[in-house]
Amino acid sequence: MGTAIDALRERMATYYDLTMTGSLLTWDQLTIMPINGGPARAHQIKTIEMMSHQLLVGDETARLLDAAEAEVASGKGSEVEQCLVRVTRRDFERAVRVPGELVGEIAKAAADGYAVWTDARANDDFPAFLPALEKNIELQKRYIDCFDVAESPYDVLIDNYEEGLTSAEISAVFDGIKPYLRPLIDRVVDRQEAVSDEFFRKPFSLAGQEEVGLWTAERLGFDPASWRLDPTVHPFQSSMSIQDIRLTTRYNENDLFDSLFSTVHEFGHGIYEHQISMDLERTPLGGGCSMTLHESQSRFWENMIGRSREFAGLLHPALARVFPEEMKGSTPETTYKAMNVMRPSLIRVEADELTYGFHIIVRYELEREIIENGMKASDLPEAWNARMKQYLGIDVPNNRLGVLQDVHWSAGSIGYFPTYFLGSILAAQIWKKMAGDLPDLRDLIAAGDFAPIREWQREHLHRYGRMYTPKETIEKVVGGPLDPQPYIGYMTAKVNSLYGPAA
Amino acid sequence: MGTAIDALRERMATYYDLTMTGSLLTWDQLTIMPINGGPARAHQIKTIEMMSHQLLVGDETARLLDAAEAEVASGKGSEVEQCLVRVTRRDFERAVRVPGELVGEIAKAAADGYAVWTDARANDDFPAFLPALEKNIELQKRYIDCFDVAESPYDVLIDNYEEGLTSAEISAVFDGIKPYLRPLIDRVVDRQEAVSDEFFRKPFSLAGQEEVGLWTAERLGFDPASWRLDPTVHPFQSSMSIQDIRLTTRYNENDLFDSLFSTVHEFGHGIYEHQISMDLERTPLGGGCSMTLHESQSRFWENMIGRSREFAGLLHPALARVFPEEMKGSTPETTYKAMNVMRPSLIRVEADELTYGFHIIVRYELEREIIENGMKASDLPEAWNARMKQYLGIDVPNNRLGVLQDVHWSAGSIGYFPTYFLGSILAAQIWKKMAGDLPDLRDLIAAGDFAPIREWQREHLHRYGRMYTPKETIEKVVGGPLDPQPYIGYMTAKVNSLYGPAA
Numbered sequence A, B: 001m002g003t004a005i006d007a008l009r010e011r012m013a014t015y016y017d018l019t020m021t022g023s024l025l026t027w028d029q030l031t032i033m034p035i036n037g038g039p040a041r042a043h044q045i046k047t048i049e050m051m052s053h054q055l056l057v058g059d060e061t062a063r064l065l066d067a068a069e070a071e072v073a074s075g076k077g078s079e080v081e082q083c084l085v086r087v088t089r090r091d092f093e094r095a096v097r098v099p100g101e102l103v104g105e106i107a108k109a110a111a112d113g114y115a116v117w118t119d120a121r122a123n124d125d126f127p128a129f130l131p132a133l134e135k136n137i138e139l140q141k142r143y144i145d146c147f148d149v150a151e152s153p154y155d156v157l158i159d160n161y162e163e164g165l166t167s168a169e170i171s172a173v174f175d176g177i178k179p180y181l182r183p184l185i186d187r188v189v190d191r192q193e194a195v196s197d198e199f200f201r202k203p204f205s206l207a208g209q210e211e212v213g214l215w216t217a218e219r220l221g222f223d224p225a226s227w228r229l230d231p232t233v234h235p236f237q238s239s240m241s242i243q244d245i246r247l248t249t250r251y252n253e254n255d256l257f258d259s260l261f262s263t264v265h266e267f268g269h270g271i272y273e274h275q276i277s278m279d280l281e282r283t284p285l286g287g288g289c290s291m292t293l294h295e296s297q298s299r300f301w302e303n304m305i306g307r308s309r310e311f312a313g314l315l316h317p318a319l320a321r322v323f324p325e326e327m328k329g330s331t332p333e334t335t336y337k338a339m340n341v342m343r344p345s346l347i348r349v350e351a352d353e354l355t356y357g358f359h360i361i362v363r364y365e366l367e368r369e370i371i372e373n374g375m376k377a378s379d380l381p382e383a384w385n386a387r388m389k390q391y392l393g394i395d396v397p398n399n400r401l402g403v404l405q406d407v408h409w410s411a412g413s414i415g416y417f418p419t420y421f422l423g424s425i426l427a428a429q430i431w432k433k434m435a436g437d438l439p440d441l442r443d444l445i446a447a448g449d450f451a452p453i454r455e456w457q458r459e460h461l462h463r464y465g466r467m468y469t470p471k472e473t474i475e476k477v478v479g480g481p482l483d484p485q486p487y488i489g490y491m492t493a494k495v496n497s498l499y500g501p502a503a
Helices: A004-031 A035-057 A059-073 A079-096 A100-122 A126-144 A153-161 A167-190 A206-220 A256-274 A291-305 A309-322 A332-339 A356-373 A377-392 A417-437 A441-447 A451-460 A470-478 A484-499 B004-031 B035-057 B059-073 B079-096 B100-122 B126-144 B153-161 B167-190 B206-220 B256-274 B291-305 B309-322 B332-339 B356-373 B377-392 B417-437 B441-447 B451-460 B470-478 B485-499
Strands: A227-231 A237-241 A244-249 B227-231 B237-241 B244-249
Touching: A004 A035, A004 A059, A004 A079, A004 A237, A004 A244, A004 B004, A004 B035, A035 A059, A035 A079, A035 A100, A035 B004, A035 B237, A035 B244, A059 A079, A100 A126, A126 A153, A126 A356, A126 A377, A153 A167, A153 A356, A167 A356, A167 A417, A167 A484, A206 A227, A206 A256, A206 A309, A227 A256, A237 A256, A237 B035, A244 A256, A244 B035, A256 A291, A256 A332, A256 A451, A291 A417, A291 A470, A309 A332, A309 A441, A356 A377, A356 A417, A417 A451, A417 A470, A417 A484, A441 A451, B004 B035, B004 B059, B004 B079, B004 B237, B004 B244, B035 B059, B035 B079, B059 B079, B100 B126, B126 B153, B126 B356, B126 B377, B153 B167, B153 B356, B167 B356, B167 B417, B167 B485, B206 B227, B206 B256, B206 B309, B227 B256, B237 B256, B244 B256, B256 B291, B256 B332, B256 B451, B291 B417, B291 B470, B309 B332, B309 B441, B356 B377, B356 B417, B417 B451, B417 B470, B417 B485, B441 B451
Parallel strands: A227 A244, B227 B244
Antiparallel strands: A237 A244, B237 B244
16 A cells, blocks of 8 residues: 555646646637637636535545655655645645635626626726626635635635745835836836837837747747747736646737737746746646746846847847837837836836836735725726826826726736836846856856756756745745845846936 | 436537537647648547547446436436437447457557558559558558448448448449449540530639639528638638638639539538537537538539539629639639539549549449458558459549549548449438428529528437437438439439430
8 A cells, every 4th residue: 555645746736637638628618719718718717616625625635645744754755745734734734724616606697797897898898797707706706705814804815825025024014125126117118219119119020020029939948848838918927747848928019028028027927837847747846836936037028138128139130020110229228228218108017127016016005905804896997097196197088998908807817016116126136046047147147058047947946836835935036035225226227228327 | 417418418418529629639730830840740639539539448437327317217317318429329329339459559550551551642653552551451450340230331330421321331322323334434425525614724812712712602691600611731620619610621723613613513412511400519419410411512513513504604704703804704614603513533633523423433342342242451562453454444544543542441441432422312302302392492592592591400410419320310301311313313414414315
């Protein structure tokens, strides 16, 4: 007879297979599925979610967990297996609290909500979306009711994306940054003429954008034997296994950099999943550790690497090759500046590095209002517009460009948004640490030699998957907790360099 | 409390979701998955199969089936529900009769056999394949032992693909055709100069083939809201639901008609799945009725419609538009003839409409020899070559072009082959019946107006899905049992028209 650890590992391998199968159902739905397949697909996703939930919360899991924990306590099991037992216990405890029926309702409401949102956004019709949104919020509140609330009910939702993080901790970090961010934004607003993307405001053929996007991804580390890149509405990364990484991007003829930086961003997510140790495949450890850590990787590749002067120098000749007419008269510096225009704007996913933080702070604060203070969903458009005015100084002309812009709430994801900005903050910490270890970091980017950068990430972060908690993992990669200072320093230096120092 | 019928229906809806999810895992693997995703995908497919098998054979299914049958006996349930109970009973009985261990052995031998066969075929090495083939045959015989044999043990295997059909019935149909087929083949061999595809033996760009293929599929009834068409190695059709139909084809620069007729063939399978009544979605009735019925639809669209003079007339201008240079000097008649070259050849999947039947008869008779008469697998090459000489008058130069050409036996599929030819035979019956109901059938094809043809198929066949047995369903669509006469008449008329009447 094998050990309980072995039996638990085998059971969780089946669970992992179901999870990855669910990823494929969703990836396919969002990327290539014929639209009329939607209703049946919602059932399929719900069924896989229910079956994986049943597997996770089953009596057999409880029995094996108890026995495996006893084995671990008596010194049995490798380190991976010990981590597997810990993470399975966490996932189990979170799942047993939630009735299978509620899990199924949440999944179905998410699929239905997505379909409704797609139309509502296209038609700028918030009232059409409202019932689906209210349903999602109600289900999230029922989800929270399954748990003991320590400080804030919102923490229960945050914990889904970032184990152990609280809204109090998030507010402390965001509040540390806010006083620095607003003056920087005021400065770039005052000096808009300093940096321009006017040169790039013209059509670039979609075929050419695809070519440049794939060229770029391949320079970074994309390999068709293990990766795909497909067009979709809302760019995302998804994996079906450590060796099957899928990126999506979107192509807009009038916005070359939108597709390009979406691809680079999603590559950052993908390389994290792809460099997890193969020892962790088919275990609950075989994924990224948390959303903040995940987003730190996508932001790192998108901003620290992709929007650097050195990367602009690497990219410029490729653009000139694919778009010889369009690029006539441009220089690497034109390209660098155009990539780094900073300007308050309406759409989060098109926001620049500097103003992005406030887009998140708006969403974070609204989520707190809804979950902690009982704000009604019908009040969201007005509250949204007020905060956009307050933080970014801009007027929101309609809901399509406002509260309807993001997919997350349509799929019932609440508590996810703050991790985006925390990712940027952590990325700045990682950049500082990596620059200490790789003194020629900027030369490597200029030369397009990304292998040492990937290897550093693999060694210090990627390979661990979910072996350790997010806080332990952040400690491993940057040697301390989340810290806003490197981000403030990085952002201030970048604004100084592009727009000039404070008067 | 709902009825047992309701509970069974709900349970089988989950089963259906798992089956469709398995379809997506396989479609993705064969079509667009990055190659390195293979090992993890194999685990995912196995897990979904295991979970759907457990759901089907579980004690709860047995209990619900007994109770639902009692309800049906007392007059409860709609017609759909009564059919659902019957079909679930059949699927359940076939699944529980076979011990899980034997199912596992068969699956493993199939996977091993496939790997061995791939190499053996490449190296023309039958002895290397023989042990795997013998293992598959032995396991199929043990499979047969799980069932009560009425007439022939081979019938147990045929029943996997065509419920209720016996080898005695198949032989009666094939024996009715054989005396007519051989003289027709002799005639086309004597008059090879009458019909030529020489004009088309040149490169046609892959992009152009894709364009013509999609144009053709859209004329037939392909709608991107519910369908996809993707390139792959071996063309197939797969569906993820009634509203999500996926066709694959392959593009060979030097064989325009290969991709085109693969697309039309797979469209025939797809329109069958697509026109099943939506009432049957998420039930075990929501699929094609049998392999013969499915193949009758693909052959109908490929041969009766696609290879008709009227269709050539429709297609010719489209080809001339997409390939203006290549098509210079051609006429609709050039196109029609090139689509219909008949000539004995070695490879089944490249065979023309006329000689195809004998490729199947060879395989069918050899399967009978092995299962009914104890012929040894080691005798297959000699027996194969002798029958190819006898029926098609050709010498088989090696086993790669002979007994090793098909994948089926390597994966333990025995009893499948006859349904291919039975599909052609049934397609001719359907053509005759449809022509009686739609007197302007040929005009409709010439005009590219396929809606009345699809509607006839929907009304008389497609909508029923698996509600009735294959024999009942064939009765519904053609008003009688399988009958070789319409096929003989159709084939004779076509040979007469292309190669001239008998001397």
